[in-house]
Amino acid sequence: MQTPTKPYTLIDGRKISIEIKQEIAAKVAERKQAGKKIPHLAFILVGDDGASQTYIDNKVKACKDVGYHYTMMRFADTISEEKLSKHITAVNNDEDVDGFIVQLPLPAHISVERITDRIRPDKDVDGFTNRNFGSIISKVPLLMPATPFGVMELLRRYNIETEGKNCVVVGASRIAGAPLSMMLVQQGRATVTICHKYTQGLADYTRQADILFVAVGKPGLITGDMVKEGAIVIDIGTNRVEDRSKPSGFGLVGDVDFKNVAPKCSHITPVPGGVGPMTIASLLLNTLRATELRHP
Ligand code: GUN
Secondary structure (H helix, E strand, C coil), rough: CCCCCCCECCCCHHHHHHHHHHHHHHHHHHHCCCCCCCCCEEEECCCCCHHHHHHHHHHHHHHHCCCCEEEEECCCCCCCHHHHHHHHHHHHHCCCCEEEECCCCCCCCCCHHHHHCHHHHHHHHCCCCHHHHHHHHHCCCCCHHHHHHHHHHHHHHHCCCCCCCCCEEECCCCCHHHHHHHHHHHCCCCCCEEEEECCCCCCHHHHHCEEECCCCCCCCCECCCCCCCEEEECCCEEEEEEECCCCCEEEEEEECHHHHHHEEEECCCCCCHHHHHHHHHHHHHHHHHHHHCCCC
């Protein structure tokens, strides 16, 4: 007879992000009362990629929810790198803008590296610049990379201890896996293994994980047999898949085969509603921090 599986805890990023937004809204109201500057977040969107538009819509809504000022700047996908750079310099120098983001992906003719490094680090609320990446190992971080910052906050608010734990991070991207790994080591005191597309025998690593983080962008990459019994699984993947039952015609799935993995876990994040809303909450937290640094 099969032993019944223990129910897992669903890590509710949506709920936590609402709590964070309420905390931020209260701070904005306090600043307003005290006659201090209201945070102003600007968005730069190049081209008309549908997914990017959805992400930006969600970020704009979050600004409205907490009472931030915001500016939307759109450019055609034919814009040259030089012209885009000039716009970034203008936003860098705009005294009223406290933080801004350049939504990715950018068209192929524009270098993400060069564009990202044009952003003033103290306005880089995505935490994408090299300065902010390095900030992870600083005693006084400037602005944390938003996605891993959101993941760490989610663990903290669910009282998930990382010290001495075996953490396996699948994916070594600049915006998620690489900074997350460093945060887990530095702030989380974890033992960290980073796996990526060149890793051989991926399952041999993932099965060792007390906490497994996945940020690759491949639906169904992590299957039930790749996770140890009782593990905690954090799915950072956000993949658009066709879903004719939805008015938009698509749905979101992560990198984890949720149906078969969840019954083995003690905790797991859903997609949507897990890490995604936390990235937006981090963006808002970073914008508040950027504003407080400029206008204490
Ligand atoms: N594209 C996908 N995720 C992100 C993000 O967190 N920030 C930006 N700027 N672009 C993205």
